[in-house]
Amino acid sequence: MDIAVLQQRLQSALGEEFTVGPLLGEGGFAAVFRCREASLGRDVAIKVLDLDRAPVPSLAERFVREAQLVAQLEHPSIVPIYKVGRREDVLYIVMRCIDGPSLRQLLAQHTRLSVGDAGRIARQVADALAYAHGEGVVHRDIKPDNILIDHKTGVVLVTDFGIAKAAQAVEAASGPLTTEGMVIGTPQYMSPEQAAGDPVDARSDIYSLGIVLYQMIVGEPPFDGDSSASILAKQLTVPPPPLRRSRGDVPPELADVVGRMLEKDPARRFQSAADVSRALVGALPTAAQNRVKVPLRRRLRAFAMKALVGVSVGGCLLAVAFAAGVVVMAWAVSGRPPRLVATAPLSEPLTQALRRRGALTRGDTALLAFQPDQASDSALLVIGRRQVVVLGGSGVRRYARDSVVGYDNNLLWRDGPHFVVMLRLKSRGAARRDTVYRALPVRPFWELSKRIDRALAAPPSAPAPRTGGRVHPRPRGTGRRGRTR
Secondary structure, three states: OOHHHHHHHHHHHHOOOEEEEEEEEEEOOEEEEEEEEOOOOEEEEEEEEEOOOOOOOHHHHHHHHHHHHHOOOOOOOEOOEEEEEEEOOEEEEEEEOOOOOEHHHHHHHHOOOOHHHHHHHHHHHHHHHHHHHHOOOOOOOOOHHHEEEOOOOOOEEEOOOOHHHHHHHHHHHHOOOOOOOOOOOOHHHOOHHHHOOOOOOHHHHHHHHHHHHHHHHHOOOOOOOOOHHHHHHHHHHOOOOOHHHHOOOOOHHHHHHHHHHOOOOHHHOOOOHHHHHHHHHHHOHHHHOOOOOOOHHHHHHHHHHHHHHOOOOOHHHHHHHHHHHHHHHHHHHHOOOOOEEEEOOOOHHHHHHHHHOOOOOOOOOEEEEEEOOOOOOOOEEEEEOOEEEEEEOOEEEEEEHHHEEEEEEEEEEOOOEEEEEEEEEEEOOEEEEEEEEEEEEHHHHHHHHHHHHHHHHOOOOOOOOOOOOOEOOOOOOOOOOOOEO
16 A cells, blocks of 8 residues: 555545644555644544555445444444545545554553453453444444543553444345454454454454453453464464463452453353443453553653654644653753763863773873663763773773774653663674763763764774783782782
């Protein structure tokens, strides 16, 4: 799919009513863009179907009918549809834009969630399914990608209702679709009856939600494999690994609920999503709460990324970018300055102090001396013309100047932005790295980054000429120098 071309087609179809912004996601023959609605001054998500890549022409009409059906659903945990439109070769669905991560993104960052948050997410999805099932709509593609968490309220919302049903109807009429996992289901989350190609009902969604709940607790879905066929075979025949074997802090009552959701025989499962919701609250009373704790670093990263990619979308996103810049600058200004930051030429008293601490050898010239003012990460880094020395709590690490070829840094979010700073080393032809700082705040990192490149770019001094003998260090407790022989 050519996203740029599809974006242009969508903008042409929308005219001046919406301004098409950055891509939010894609798959198969559909993509979702963040757009700005001019008349109401709000951001929306617009899913656009690439009709040129649709497997059969009737899929467009089926999508329109299903979207119109889903647009009638009004529930706090279902992403609302505002409008369905078609202009020539573009079909689009305008939906509420949820500012916050999908469950897939949350699991990618944390692998598994707290038992409480897992229960709260599953209970809200069950409530959304209970309402939709009561309106005659079966989702058919419950998976982490289709579960969103609003970072402002912590409320869970389900999206993509009815899309799978549209594709299955087309499949029944014209043969299998060519895009695996796009709209007809994802193997890791498909129910046994769905995997077997049998008719599905609300109990299929309950099984899929059981898979999602299992993954939130354990960190991976119960069934996986090298191919779709192997995964579907497990869905049909293999029982899930016991939940409490992987997560001992799961209450037995909650493990029983998950086990019943994952029964292979639909008749042995919960018969309604409302029953699932009640059972979850009975096993875990805190599941009755709505708010899910989206970690601060996830909220800040999403906020900053939205600001960066949204500059071209319009005035509101420009304001977001400005606000994100203000946040980062506030961290930089309010952070504690380094305890020591000095570049060549160093004063004689400082040079002597570094030598007394063993951070600078005699005959060497310091190009940079740096030490943050934080108890958890206060290593002293000295870059000299002959040696690079790291003096930390674990001792002294020394490297020949010509063995240090540069440095790397990684951005982390730990209640705010922090940086990992690593020296790049070459040793016997192999590259390796030494982590000097594991969590350097913005202000000291800014001070270091302005100086470290220049210090490392300076040519190292040639080693002192050898005389054919060895130089012995001065014995401790004597006033005599070591002799040369």
